[in-house]
Amino acid sequence: xxxxxxxxxxxxxxxxxxxxxxxxxxxxxxxxxxxxxxxxxxxxxxxxxxxxxxxxxxxxxxxxxxxxxxxxxxxxxxxxxxxxxxxxxxxxxxxxxxxxxxxxxxxxxxx
Amino acid sequence: xxxxxxxxxxxxxxxxxxxxxxxxxxxxxxxxxxxxxxxxxxxxxxxxxxxxxxxxxxxxxxxxxxxxxxxxxxxxxxxxxxxxxxxxxxxxxxxxxxxxxxxxxxxxxxx
DNA sequence: ACCATGTGCAATCCTAGGGTTGCACATGGT
DNA sequence: ACCATGTGCAACCCTAGGATTGCACATGGT
Numbered sequence: 096x097x098x099x100x101x102x103x104x105x106x107x108x109x110x111x112x113x114x115x116x117x118x119x120x121x122x123x124x125x126x127x128x129x130x131x132x133x134x135x136x137x138x139x140x141x142x143x144x145x146x147x148x149x150x151x152x153x154x155x156x157x158x159x160x161x162x163x164x165x166x167x168x169x170x171x172x173x174x175x176x177x178x179x180x181x182x183x184x185x186x187x188x189x190x191x192x193x194x195x196x197x198x199x200x201x202x203x204x205x206x
Numbered sequence: 207x208x209x210x211x212x213x214x215x216x217x218x219x220x221x222x223x224x225x226x227x228x229x230x231x232x233x234x235x236x237x238x239x240x241x242x243x244x245x246x247x248x249x250x251x252x253x254x255x256x257x258x259x260x261x262x263x264x265x266x267x268x269x270x271x272x273x274x275x276x277x278x279x280x281x282x283x284x285x286x287x288x289x290x291x292x293x294x295x296x297x298x299x300x301x302x303x304x305x306x307x308x309x310x311x312x313x314x315x316x317x
Numbered sequence: 318a319c320c321a322t323g324t325g326c327a328a329t330c331c332t333a334g335g336g337t338t339g340c341a342c343a344t345g346g347t
Numbered sequence: 348a349c350c351a352t353g354t355g356c357a358a359c360c361c362t363a364g365g366a367t368t369g370c371a372c373a374t375g376g377t
Contacts, residue, residue, distance in 0.1 A: 101221070101224070104215060104218045104219050105219045107219075108215050108216045108218075108219035109334095109335080110212075111335080113212075120296065120297045120300050123300065123301065123303075124304070126353075126354090127353090127354080128353060128354080136335085136336065137336070137337060137338085138353085138354085139336080139337070139338085139355095139356095140335070140336050140337075142354085142355085143334090143335075143336085144335085158354095160344065160345070160353090161344040161345065161352070161353050161354070162344090162352090162353055162354075163353085163354070166301070167297045167300075167301070169295070169297040169298040169301065170294075172290060172291075172293060172294040173291060173294035173295070173298075175290060176287050176288075176290035176291035176293075176294055177287075177291070179286060179287035179290060180283075180284060180287035180288070180291070182283060182287075183280045183281075183283040183284035183287055184280070184284070186231045186278045186280040186283065187280040187284075189231050189232070189234065189278075190234065190277070190278070190280065192234075193234035193235070220364095220365085222365080222366095237323075237324090238323090238324080239322085239323060247366065248366070248367060248368085249323085249324085250326095250366075250367070251365070251366050253324085253325085254364090254365075254366085255365085269324095271323090271374065271375070272323050272324070272373065272374040272375065273323055273324075273374090274323085274324070
């Protein structure tokens with residue numbers, strides 16, 4: 096399960112891919128060819144990026160006639176966000192524990 | 207503000223960096239030298255990664271004598287998580303709007 | 318003063334992956 | 348049947364960045 100979050104992070108790390116997601120969120124649905132026209136890269140580059148996003152579960156594509164239309168998948172992104180926030184709280188708990196230890200050590204010093 | 211989230215995503219995209227964060231969350235505080243002993247890479251590699259994490263605001267280092275001790279910064283991670291979740295809800299809203307449009311179009315077809 | 322330990326910096330190596338080109342195949346319109 | 352449009356695949360180029368090595372400098376202990 097953890098590897099899914101990893102895939103999402105890797106997918107989102109790329110500027111072009113984030114742009115693609117923006118475009119898709121904007122248009123609702125679009126093909127690789129159409130998307131490439133709005134970007135400074137070729138259709139094939141877009142296809143590759145969409146493949147990565149798809150592997151991360153952030154977009155899905157459906158064939159319509161001779162074209163393939165892609166759309167965003169908000170649930171997955173929400174899921175990833177949730178994962179990160181859980182990590183954050185885990186870190187906080189850890190730091191709080193450390194701090195408590197340090198304070199008890201101080202008390203020992205004074206004794 | 208958006209560029210900060212970007213930095214966090216790029217920082218988290220790297221497996222070794224995520225491992226570093228795990229180690230730091232575990233130990234509370236540690237030096238680059240110490241951390242490198244728990245990883246299959248050299249101290250310098252660790253130093254570079256810590257620099258990236260620091261730039262993203264995910265860790266901070268303080269000098270203690272001749273060593274530099276690093277610790278995680280949960281607030282930043284929480285912030286990033288929040289940013290992602292907002293993006294997710296924005297996407298959802300967009301998709302809902304599209305869906306509504308499609309349905310009204312259907313009604314037009316029947317007419 | 319000397320040595321062990323830790324950090325900082327610079328040059329270098331090497332691969333992952335972002336991007337391109339070229340061409341074959343599929344689908345829809347006329 | 349023909350052509351325009353769109354996708355799929357494979358080979359290739361090129362740079363960013365992950366990792367290493369080597370050495371100089373700083374700090375603490377004895």
